[in-house]
Amino acid sequence: MAIKIRLARAGAKKRPYYKIVVADSKSPRDGRFIEKLGTYNPLLPKDGERVKLVTERVQYWLGHGAEPTDRVARFLDAAGMLKRTPRNNPKKGEPGAKAKERAEANAAKAAAAAEAAAAPAEAPAE
Numbered sequence: 001m002a003i004k005i006r007l008a009r010a011g012a013k014k015r016p017y018y019k020i021v022v023a024d025s026k027s028p029r030d031g032r033f034i035e036k037l038g039t040y041n042p043l044l045p046k047d048g049e050r051v052k053l054v055t056e057r058v059q060y061w062l063g064h065g066a067e068p069t070d071r072v073a074r075f076l077d078a079a080g081m082l083k084r085t086p087r088n089n090p091k092k093g094e095p096g097a098k099a100k101e102r103a104e105a106n107a108a109k110a111a112a113a114a115e116a117a118a119a120p121a122e123a124p125a126e
Helices: 055-063 070-079 097-122
Strands: 003-012 015-024 035-040 051-053
Touching: 003 055, 003 070, 035 055, 051 070, 055 070
Parallel strands: none
Antiparallel strands: 003 015, 015 035, 035 051
16 A cells, blocks of 8 residues: 555635645545644745644654655655755746747747848938
């Protein structure tokens, strides 16, 4: 049985509130879980108490092979319980192929317009 430490959504519509739970990886997101380890309230300010964890139980489950999801791993890294390796995506800020084509087309149009504007201005007046 693969065990995950993950978020289970609770709260009303447009008012999210999450429980940090240990669950079987095959169970539904908001379904059956083994144990509740804490809470996460994204509506609170970042400098406040957004994340509350029961650290002893988190250490217990990590010791028994539970894998945290990416978001929970960030919480655990901030709490100093787990070292998370930062992800590296060098192409993240790069535009896609169609955006590059549009940029080249716009640059070509701008160059043609600049040539057209410069050509009549240089012609001698008779």
